[in-house]
Amino acid sequence: MDIKKLSKFLSLILRHKPDIVGISLDEHGWADVEALLRGIQKSGRNIDASFLEKVVAENDKQRFSFSEDRKRIRANQGHSLQVDVELVPKKPPAVLYHGTVERNRASIEEKGLLRGTRLYVHLSEDVETAMKVAARRKGERLIYQVDAGRMFRDGFMFYRSVNGVWLTKMVPTDYLRLR
Ligand code: HQG
Numbered sequence: 188m189d190i191k192k193l194s195k196f197l198s199l200i201l202r203h204k205p206d207i208v209g210i211s212l213d214e215h216g217w218a219d220v221e222a223l224l225r226g227i228q229k230s231g232r233n234i235d236a237s238f239l240e241k242v243v244a245e246n247d248k249q250r251f252s253f254s255e256d257r258k259r260i261r262a263n264q265g266h267s268l269q270v271d272v273e274l275v276p277k278k279p280p281a282v283l284y285h286g287t288v289e290r291n292r293a294s295i296e297e298k299g300l301l302r303g304t305r306l307y308v309h310l311s312e313d314v315e316t317a318m319k320v321a322a323r324r325k326g327e328r329l330i331y332q333v334d335a336g337r338m339f340r341d342g343f344m345f346y347r348s349v350n351g352v353w354l355t356k357m358v359p360t361d362y363l364r365l366r
Contacts, residue, residue: 188232188233188234190241190242190245193232193234193238193239193242194242194246194250196227196232197242197250197251197262198250198262198265200218200223200226200227201216201218201251201260201261201262202262202265202266202267202268203266203267203268205218205268207230208223208226208227208229208230209226209229210222210223210226212261212268212270213270214270214271215261215270215271215272215273216261216262216266216268216270216271216272217254217259217260217261218259218260218261219258219259220236220239220253220257220258220259220260221258223239223260224236224239239260243260248350249263249349249350249351250262250263250264250265250350251263252349263348263349263350263352264307264309264348264350264352264354265305265309265352266305266306267304267305267306269306272348274346274347274348274354275346276344276345276346277345277346277347278339278345279310279335279336279338279339279345279347279353279355280312280335280336281334281335281336282332282333282334282335282336283310283311283312283332283333283335283353284310284311284312284313284314284316284317284330284331284332284333284366285300285308285309285310285311285317285320285330285331285333285358285363286311286316286317286318286319286320286321286322286328286329286330286331287320287321287324287328287329287330287331288321288324288325288326288327288328288329289326289327289328289329290326291329292329292365295331295360295363296360296363297360298360299357299358299359299360299362299363300331300333300357300358300363301357302356302357306354307346307354307355307356308354308355308356308357308358309352309353309354310333310335310352310353310354310355310358311352311353312351312353314330314366317330318330329365330365330366331363331364331365331366332363332364332365332366333358333362333363334362334363334364335353335355335362337362338355338358338362343355343356344356
């Protein structure tokens with residue numbers, strides 16, 4: 188299994204479906220590293236502790252973290268499972284960006300940005316990152332500019348995951364502008 192494939196598989200396990208390898212996450216999203224490795228090995232994939240360490244260390248978006256004692260691992264953001272990864276509320280920059288595609292436009296402009304199956308709407312600090320998020324999907328890319336400063340002043344909560352993704356529960360249309 189190559190690094191990218193394992194990263195995707197880990198995202199699936201640690202954000203959405205730990206049960207596919209027969210493990211569970213605690214309330215803070217942690218999985219036991221030994222149980223995770225055993226589960227992955229049982230699923231027929233040949234992964235050892237040092238390869239897991241490499242995937243975490245070299246991950247392009249720093250998607251995963253080990254606990255200090257390195258006995259547990261969790262995803263930094265992106266969950267659909269109800270876990271509390273101990274995000275600390277933080278004042279956002281004046282402007283954040285959201286990358287999406289044309290087919291979502293009518294619905295976004297009617298309802299605002301909604302979190303869908305994930306716990307939060309994901310926002311980027313720069314246009315370039317938002318473009319990359321949009322490019323994961325088929326179709327014409329759209330970038331929305333989010334008036335995060337005004338949202339914050341109006342009482343909306345923001346969080347920045349340890350890997351730099353901005354998270355908020357939803358963005359009403361009033362704070363959105365198409366770039
Ligand atoms: C869209 C990746 C219709 C939204 C990325 C998006 C990110 C609406 C899709 C992270 C809508 C949800 C998250 C509305 C939002 N009507 N469509 N009202 N509101 N949408 O994958 O933000 O590589 O759950 O625009 O880099 O695309 O996995 O969210 O197109 O950081 O680590 O509904 O996932 O990170 O899709 O991506 P997603 P996202 P990783």
